[in-house]
Each structure stands twice: as C-alpha cells, then as structure tokens.
Amino acid sequence: MVLTINLALLLAVIVFLRLRRRTEARSRRDEQLSVVIAITLGLLLASTDLGQGILDVLSQLAEGVSRAGQ
Incomplete structure (x- = not known):
C-alpha cells in the first residue's frame, strides 16, 4: 500500500490554518514564513x-x- 500526499492540498491547509490566527502576535519571521508558504x-x-x-x-x-473600460 502506497500513501500519497498532495503537497498543494497540504500547503493550502497550512495557509488556511495560519491565516486564521490572530495577527497581533505575529513576528516578522512568522510573516515571512507565511509569505514563503503562500x-x-x-x-x-x-x-x-x-x-x-x-x-x-x-x-x-x-x-x-479592459474592453468594458474602453
């Protein structure tokens, strides 16, 4: 039996969980990690x-x- 993990799905879950946290307690390093993951x-x-x-x-x-704006 082979277990496969879709990396994009895993990263989407991580991004979702990280964005749900409060923003006041984030450090600069934590913000940079969020950007890299995204x-x-x-x-x-x-x-x-x-x-x-x-x-x-x-x-x-x-x-x-753009066509509507012309």
Whole structure:
C-alpha cells in the first residue's frame, strides 16, 4: 500500500490554518514564513490543470474588464 500526499492540498491547509490566527502576535519571521508558504502553494498550483484553468478564467475576466473600460 502506497500513501500519497498532495503537497498543494497540504500547503493550502497550512495557509488556511495560519491565516486564521490572530495577527497581533505575529513576528516578522512568522510573516515571512507565511509569505514563503503562500508563494510555494501558488507555484505548485500554477503547474496543474486547476492552476491553468484559474489563469484562463482570470485572463478572460481581465480582458472583459479592459474592453468594458474602453
């Protein structure tokens, strides 16, 4: 039996749990760790089909907004 862990899902849970904490008690190092984890999650999602789908939707939305502004 092989146990696999989706790293993107694990990082998403970690980001969610870290963002739920109170912000007053965070140190600079704690904030930097949160940023690194969030960037890593973004890079992992960007290479997946889900990430490409989100990119396509956002680019279509941006095109629609720019056309509406002209």
